[in-house]
Amino acid sequence: MQYVRPKRFTINPICFSMRCLWDISTPHMEGAKHEINRKSIEERQQMDELSRIRHSCAHVLATAVLRIWPEAKLDIGPPTDEGFYYDFDLEHRFTPDDFEKIEAEMKKVVKENQTFDYSEKSREEAKEYYQTINQPFKLERIDDIPEGEQITFYQNGEFLDLCAGPHVPRTGNVKAFKLLRLAAAYYRGNENNPQLQRIYGTAFKNKTQLSDWLEKHEEAKKRDHRKIGREQGLFTISPTVGQGLILWMPKGAIVRTELQNFMQSELLQRGYNPVFTPHIGSIDLYKKSGHFPYYKDSQYPTIKADEHEEYLLKPMNCPHHIQIFAAERHSYRELPVRLAEFGTVYRYEQSGELSGMTRVRGLTQDDAHLFCTQEQVECEIRDTVDLTLKTLRTLGLNNYRVQVSLRDPDSDKYTGDLSNWNAAEETLSRVAKDMEIIHENVPGEAAFYGPKLDFMVKDCLGRDWQLGTVQLDYNLPERFDLQYIGSDNAPHRPVMIHRAPFGSFERFMGILIEHFAGNFPLWLAPEQVRILPITANQNDYGHKIFDELKAAGFRTSIDLSGEKIGAKIRSAETAKVHTMFIVGQKELESESISIRIHGKGDQGSKTVPEAISSLKTHISERIL
RNA sequence: GCCAGUGUAGCUCAGCUGGUAGAGCAGCUCAUUCGUAAUGAGCAGGUCACCGGUUCGAAUCCGGUCUCUGGCUCCA
Numbered sequence: 001m002q003y004v005r006p007k008r009f010t011i012n013p014i015c016f017s018m019r020c021l022w023d024i025s026t027p028h029m030e031g032a033k034h035e036i037n038r039k040s041i042e043e044r045q046q047m048d049e050l051s052r053i054r055h056s057c058a059h060v061l062a063t064a065v066l067r068i069w070p071e072a073k074l075d076i077g078p079p080t081d082e083g084f085y086y087d088f089d090l091e092h093r094f095t096p097d098d099f100e101k102i103e104a105e106m107k108k109v110v111k112e113n114q115t116f117d118y119s120e121k122s123r124e125e126a127k128e129y130y131q132t133i134n135q136p137f138k139l140e141r142i143d144d145i146p147e148g149e150q151i152t153f154y155q156n157g158e159f160l161d162l163c164a165g166p167h168v169p170r171t172g173n174v175k176a177f178k179l180l181r182l183a184a185a186y187y188r189g190n191e192n193n194p195q196l197q198r199i200y201g202t203a204f205k206n207k208t209q210l211s212d213w214l215e216k217h218e219e220a221k222k223r224d225h226r227k228i229g230r231e232q233g234l235f236t237i238s239p240t241v242g243q244g245l246i247l248w249m250p251k252g253a254i255v256r257t258e259l260q261n262f263m264q265s266e267l268l269q270r271g272y273n274p275v276f277t278p279h280i281g282s283i284d285l286y287k288k289s290g291h292f293p294y295y296k297d298s299q300y301p302t303i304k305a306d307e308h309e310e311y312l313l314k315p316m317n318c319p320h321h322i323q324i325f326a327a328e329r330h331s332y333r334e335l336p337v338r339l340a341e342f343g344t345v346y347r348y349e350q351s352g353e354l355s356g357m358t359r360v361r362g363l364t365q366d367d368a369h370l371f372c373t374q375e376q377v378e379c380e381i382r383d384t385v386d387l388t389l390k391t392l393r394t395l396g397l398n399n400y401r402v403q404v405s406l407r408d409p410d411s412d413k414y415t416g417d418l419s420n421w422n423a424a425e426e427t428l429s430r431v432a433k434d435m436e437i438i439h440e441n442v443p444g445e446a447a448f449y450g451p452k453l454d455f456m457v458k459d460c461l462g463r464d465w466q467l468g469t470v471q472l473d474y475n476l477p478e479r480f481d482l483q484y485i486g487s488d489n490a491p492h493r494p495v496m497i498h499r500a501p502f503g504s505f506e507r508f509m510g511i512l513i514e515h516f517a518g519n520f521p522l523w524l525a526p527e528q529v530r531i532l533p534i535t536a537n538q539n540d541y542g543h544k545i546f547d548e549l550k551a552a553g554f555r556t557s558i559d560l561s562g563e564k565i566g567a568k569i570r571s572a573e574t575a576k577v578h579t580m581f582i583v584g585q586k587e588l589e590s591e592s593i594s595i596r597i598h599g600k601g602d603q604g605s606k607t608v609p610e611a612i613s614s615l616k617t618h619i620s621e622r623i624l
Numbered sequence: 625g626c627c628a629g630u631g632u633a634g635c636u637c638a639g640c641u642g643g644u645a646g647a648g649c650a651g652c653u654c655a656u657u658c659g660u661a662a663u664g665a666g667c668a669g670g671u672c673a674c675c676g677g678u679u680c681g682a683a684u685c686c687g688g689u690c691u692c693u694g695g696c697u698c699c700a
Contacts, residue, residue: 085695096629183695184627191697195627198695226692231635239691295700316700350625350698359699447700461694535657562656563663570661584659594660602660 054079057203063159064105083202113172114157176210177203223460225513226356244354244361251526272340277320283310289319317343321369330484336372357510370497384499388468391501405445405452416475424472449475460514471498525578531558534584
């Protein structure tokens with residue numbers, strides 16, 4: 001099961017023109033239906049203006065940097081979803097302290113209100129120009145522009161830049177900007193190339209929009225699952241155990257268990273068969289599956305048992321499940337066989353790539369492998385897509401986008417023959433279209449064994465993550481020589497579908513924490529009900545209710561501290577306890593409770609049986 | 625892995641140019657018995673990430689290592 005995180009900003013460096021940028025940075029879809037895209041034309045026009053401002057601001061940045069460091073070598077400076085960047089090669093190492101200086105110079109450029117002037121050069125003139133002023137990256141970039149296409153420049157003040165535009169009319173139109181962070185970026189995104197220094201910034205139409213965005217960004221940081229995870233005691237990572245290895249704390253474990261129970265009941269209803277497989281597998285298994293050469297760079301070292309035996313911590317579950325399928329002879333009448341496992345796998349991701357729960361080295365997938373006939377493929381894919389959509393819907397994750405991950409025709413890293421690949425890609429695209437799922441085709445993102453339908457969700461800082469995935473695979477059945485007996489009494493090759501609606505519990509949990517900002521719905525809440533007696537005189541009554549709730553299966557507690565009710569409420573609110581039952585003398589005498597819901601305040605009073613039945617409905621219907 | 629930044633009590637953070645560590649919250653104890661987001665008092669809590677160097681003296685300066693953060697690259 002392949003599990004990817006695509007690049008944050010998909011900017012093709014060859015695409016200088018905004019026209020091209022358009023094609024790639026289309027606005028994200030809000031939901032699954034085609035019609036939702038309607039209002040986005042207006043958004044596009046707005047975005048177009050914003051992109052022009054940001055693109056122009058990148059030029060202003062380059063102008064300022066060249067004034068301060070004339071020896072700087074320039075690469076490119078496009079707008080992005082959130083702002084812009086410009087890449088420089090320079091002996092001087094930028095530090096955040098330089099920002100003040102650079103921004104001051106940028107302000108001067110803005111104040112000078114320079115015009116952005118369009119011009120064209122012939123290929124020779126352009127090359128000669130960059131040779132003369134010694135800008136090697138720009139020189140190389142000229143070669144990226146296809147023959148016959150216009151080579152265009154924009155000039156503001158003393159700065160002339162290879163660029164297809166468009167820009168705002170004058171630097172004075174760049175009214176509100178801020179430099180944000182420094183990063184290294186490989187030239188042309190290739191790690192064998194030298195690293196350039198990238199300056200990220202953002203720009204808006206006016207100062208209000210800029211400060212709104214900055215404020216929103218600060219707010220978003222408060223939702224960070226790493227912060228909430230620590231505050232709420234959901235999970236921890238101990239360097240003593242190892243980087244990227246999640247330790248689920250009791251409260252986090254409750255949420256995970258609920259998610260798993262939800263999924264398990266869906267699987268049973270949909271005809272899956274749960275299986276269990278070990279955490280390691282012989283290296284021969286992975287050589288046969290073809291995983292080994294691909295996986296080599298990101299595996300934990302192999303475990304050598306003796307001279308002849310070598311094992312791998314399993315990086316994926318598919319080869320194990322294949323062995324279960326292969327252990328028995330199958331008639332076409334039994335197909336599809338759907339083998340499901342919450343399977344834990346280990347991948348030695350590069351240290352710099354690890355991130356909280358969203359990028360880890362040990363993860364548990366809600367994995368399953370479906371073995372079916374060619375005729376069944378489409379129906380099975382539909383059901384797995386349906387399950388994935390239901391999963392996202394159940395959690396209220398409506399802001400996802402769907403990516404059809406296809407092979408890169410120019411790469412040789414894929415296995416299997418072309419006709420199967422084409423058939424598989426065609427099937428996935430057709431299902432996506434038939435089910436009216438807005439999607440984009442992304443070549444080069446397929447697994448080595450087949451194309452995928454990936455469900456992507458953004459985290460609180462705007463980073464894209466793959467959660468659910470559906471993968472169509474003609475290759476592993478071939479490699480393992482899998483068979484079933486058809487109605488013609490002859491052996492046939494089954495088709496495999498790999499799928500995981502959550503993706504992994506770790507990543508899904510990380511996204512979910514941020515989605516709910518730690519305020520889980522009742523069915524997931526680690527602590528569902530806390531009983532708050534107003535004084536110690538109601539402790540016994542509170543205990544009685546506590547016992548009733550326990551007996552009814554709720555996750556509950558009672559606050560017997562000597563604090564005032566205000567403090568007890570505050571402590572429950574801070575702990576994000578979903579529901580509070582407040583009991584004072586009044587409630588004791590009327591055999592009732594006063595209900596308060598986290599974040600919603602006082603809900604009035606009810607009798608205990610009334611309250612219990614309403615909570616039960618909330619849970620069984622998974623109300624958000 | 626690469627580039628940059630960061631690391632002081634459980635958490636959030638002070639600690640000026642080197643003189644041997646401080647607050648709030650959380651925790652514990654006692655008092656308080658209170659009606660929808662903080663009752664008061666007291667106590668306890670740190671090998672200043674780690675290792676080494678400079679210095680009479682290092683949280684502070686220098687070097688190295690590690691963690692974490694933001695990017696880049698990678699990702700079955």
